Amino acid sequence: MPPLPKAELHLHIEGTLEPELAFALAERNGVELPYATQDELRAAYSFTDLQDFLNLYYALMAVLRTEDDFADLANAYLARAREQGVRHAEIFFDPQAHTARGVDIGTVIRGLTRALDAAPRAYGITTRLIMCFLRDESAESARATFESARPYLDRITAVGLDSAEVGHPPSKFREVYALAREAGLKCVAHAGEEGPPAYVWEALDILGVDRVDHGVRCLEDETLVARLVADQVPLTVCPLSNVRLRVVDRLADHPLPAMLDAGLLVTVNSDDPSYFGGYAEDNFTAVRDALGLDQAALRTLARNSFRASFLDEETRAAYLKELDAS
Numbered sequence: 001m002p003p004l005p006k007a008e009l010h011l012h013i014e015g016t017l018e019p020e021l022a023f024a025l026a027e028r029n030g031v032e033l034p035y036a037t038q039d040e041l042r043a044a045y046s047f048t049d050l051q052d053f054l055n056l057y058y059a060l061m062a063v064l065r066t067e068d069d070f071a072d073l074a075n076a077y078l079a080r081a082r083e084q085g086v087r088h089a090e091i092f093f094d095p096q097a098h099t100a101r102g103v104d105i106g107t108v109i110r111g112l113t114r115a116l117d118a119a120p121r122a123y124g125i126t127t128r129l130i131m132c133f134l135r136d137e138s139a140e141s142a143r144a145t146f147e148s149a150r151p152y153l154d155r156i157t158a159v160g161l162d163s164a165e166v167g168h169p170p171s172k173f174r175e176v177y178a179l180a181r182e183a184g185l186k187c188v189a190h191a192g193e194e195g196p197p198a199y200v201w202e203a204l205d206i207l208g209v210d211r212v213d214h215g216v217r218c219l220e221d222e223t224l225v226a227r228l229v230a231d232q233v234p235l236t237v238c239p240l241s242n243v244r245l246r247v248v249d250r251l252a253d254h255p256l257p258a259m260l261d262a263g264l265l266v267t268v269n270s271d272d273p274s275y276f277g278g279y280a281e282d283n284f285t286a287v288r289d290a291l292g293l294d295q296a297a298l299r300t301l302a303r304n305s306f307r308a309s310f311l312d313e314e315t316r317a318a319y320l321k322e323l324d325a326s
């Protein structure tokens, strides 16, 4: 069966860097990688937790230096995404992970948008760009990053919050989220991946997010679940990521079915597909096989992905029609 048409709403573009491209860019830019071969690098993809993954994720970014590198990275993702039925992608990027290495934010944004602007024609995929702040950096650094992005805000749909969660609650970023909202941007934040339900509450009530990224730990708080259901706040769940980062022990233990049964607006996404063993459709088939989700449940997940997106109503309706006809 061909993959269902779907939107991908939780995707870090830096997390799509495949070993093959990492080595090609290392060569092109004269960057030395601490791995002799692609297989040696792949063997390092065994993580104990989020921080363990982040250490490798940030280290490999050293190969990304020029506008062309960012365009090549995005094009490689879009080609894979299209094969997986992705019709619309809302893509995170981490400017501070690049500016800290001396790469200008304009280089990052121009490179990415070059690929994204061509994506409807080249791949039949529409996109949005979401600028994330690294929560383990200071609130001042997030603010400075936002100010440096002002010339490019017409290319950015939303701000997000990622990196090491525990000890860095959403409330730390209250001011920069207020600035983003004033500038007309949507707001999302990673919360409730490794962090407690209290962080999801803060994302909702202090940052005013339109979506919660991950959010799986909301299930520990009944009142929070009731709130998320009542307001139909979308949760961008990432099943294969949750297994690789040990948020759940096994995919068969994943709470996705309980989340659907609770009436939460859940979507399924790949997070960092190069590192976590699968792109969008790979996550769909993995949850189908491990959790016994039937075709109706998979269609609900695909429907939810368009409902939870930041698409304009006309395009959303067109994608939902395409899904119904598939």
Ligand code: HPA
Pocket: 012, 015, 050, 057, 162, 163, 164, 165, 190, 193, 241, 271, 272
């Ligand atoms: O899953 C994630 N969680 C937090 N930060 C991240 N940055 C890339 N992927 C992730």
Ligand SMILES: [Zn+2]
Pocket: 010, 012, 162, 190, 213, 271
């Ligand atoms: Zn993520």
